[in-house]
Amino acid sequence: MGSPTLAEREAAALCGTYRRVPVTLVRGDGCFVETADGRRLLDLVGGIAVNLLGHCQAEVVAAATAQMGRLMHTSNLYYTEPQVELAERLAASAFPSRAFLCNSGAEANEAAIKVARKWGQLHRQGAYTILTLEGAFHGRTLATLAATGNAHYSDPFRPLPNGFRQVPRDDLGAVELALADPGRPAVAVMAEPIQGESGVHLLEDSYLRGLRELCDQHQALLILDEVQTGMGRTGRMWAYQHSGAVPDVMTVAKGVGGGLPLGAALVGKRADVFEAGDHGSTFGGNPVAAAAGLAVLRVVERDHLWQRAAVAGDQFKEAILSLRQEGHPVVETRGRGLLLGVGLASPIAAELGRLALDEGILVNPIGDSTIRLAPPLTISDGEIEMAVAAIGRALGRASGASRP
Ligand SMILES: Cc1ncc(COP(=O)(O)O)c(C=O)c1O
Structure with missing residues (x-):
């Protein structure tokens, strides 16, 4: 009997939560990845909108490697320079805010949800309901599954935390009705400027401005989930900047770490309610991830990506x-x-993926x-033609x- 394949070992060793494409990746450079059997593939997925600068971008590798040689981890009991600088630069690239640093998109959204709940206790007589949009995707933790509101993802894991209410997408009237519902007072609206996971659906700029106005009128927070849309991907540094609708809380992850686990909730002045002890993460803002994030930000800003x-x-x-x-x-x-x-x-998407x-x-x-395409922002004209x-x-x- 021959030795088991990697797929067989994976099936025996890992929880079967992923349906994998039958290919083993061993190396990456720029927009290309190399498979274990020596094929070179043009990568239009980019680690699901993560590899903004391509694979193993030299400046990111150098920054992370240098930081690894100096100090890899400290916990958040102590000060470290890279995370403070990262938070300063994120705020400078977006809007005046303070950051809660974490490791993933779901965690960034959890932080935003906790901000909204505490804000509701302080400013809205304990209101806690968060409105989200049909077709949303905010993550796989229990609270972010509840925010996502997709039965397919959440049904096996019920009961979910309560306090989330979904309204139809592209319907400001529905948001207004829900915000004005005295039976379930809403404290925040949470939305992605482009819904990525449900099929790449853009929220119009006028709609985002409408959400901003409604949140102001009804004393609610606007939370924008820019986990997938941020860091230059949509043609502005942050997707909300197309509309001018500045959120109270913005969540980021994916591309910000250049391939290392890094996320953040940027909390604007109006929503800034976190105090010592309110939230935390052992790894959040880890010096290596933060150093990589700083390198990514520098390159994106320097090259106007x-x-x-x-x-x-x-x-x-x-x-x-x-x-x-x-x-x-x-x-x-x-x-x-x-x-x-x-x-x-x-319905040929899966077949097309294989072909x-x-x-x-x-x-x-x-x-x-x-078919979703989220290639590195550094993709060349020739690579687009090839794709x-x-x-x-x-x-x-x-x-x-x-x-x-
Ligand atoms: C808009 C959005 N929010 C949140 C998440 C969850 O991010 P993570 O997988 O890093 O937890 C994703 C992931 O695809 C996403 O696209």
């Missing part, structure tokens, strides 16, 4: 839509900058008929794809 994301995103959209002229079943592109959803005419891998690219099927050509070839091989 949000501009690159805007230009590359438009180029991508145009090239993908032009595939329709060859009879490929592309219905639309959604999203902004380099957070793109490609809507397909039939694309065969054609040498990684794409991320979400749902039956959407779209491969998507075209994969579409050409997909079953049920219509031909002229």
Whole structure:
């Protein structure tokens, strides 16, 4: 009997929570990853919107390595320079705020939820309900599952914490009704500027401004989850900046750590209620992750990578839509900058994912008929051309794809 494959060992050793693409990645540089059997793949998934600067970007590696050689971990009992500087720079890139540093998007949202609850106790006679939008995704902890409100993710884990109420997306009237409901007074509205996990659905700028106004009118906090949209990905440093609707709390993670686990809740003055002992995390703002985060911020700001994301995103959209002229079943592109959803005419997303891998690219099927693309912001024009050509070839091989 031969030795077990990695997939067999994985199945025996890890909880089976992930449906993996059948490929083992061993190395990465720029927009490419290399597989254990020596294939080089163009990575349009970017670690699910994490690898903003590509894989193993030299300045991030150098910053993290240098910090590892100096001091790797201290806990939050002591001061460390990188986390203070990171918080200062995040605030400078967004809005006046203080940060709670953590390790992931779900944790950043947990912090935001705790801020809203304490704020409700202090300023809204104990109101605690948080309004979220249909199609949201805020994480996999119990509270963020409740905020996500998707039965598929949460049903096996009931009961969930209460205090969350979902309203239809793109319907300010529904938000207003819920905010004005005296039976369930709401303390905050929580939303993603672009809903990534449910298929890349953009909230219009006017809608975000409407949310801001409603939150002001009804004494509620606006919490924006920029875990997926932040750090230049959508064509601005933060997606809310397209609209001018400044949140009271903004959550960030994914790209901010350059591939290391790092997240933050940026808490604006109005919402700044945390005091010593209110919240904590052993690893939150770990010096190595913070040093990597600082390097990512420096590069994104120095190279104005949000501009690159805007230009590359438009180029991508145009090239993908032009595939329709060859009879490929592309219905639309959604999203902004380099957070793109490609809507397909039939439920071939999973098949397309497999065929694309065969054609040498990684794409991320979400749902039956959407492909998500969230490549590094450093992707070149040539790599975009290469990607779209491969998507075209994969579409050409997909079953049920219509031909002229
Ligand atoms: C908008 C949004 N919020 C929160 C999360 C959860 O982040 P994490 O997986 O780091 O906990 C995600 C992850 O996909 C996300 O897209």
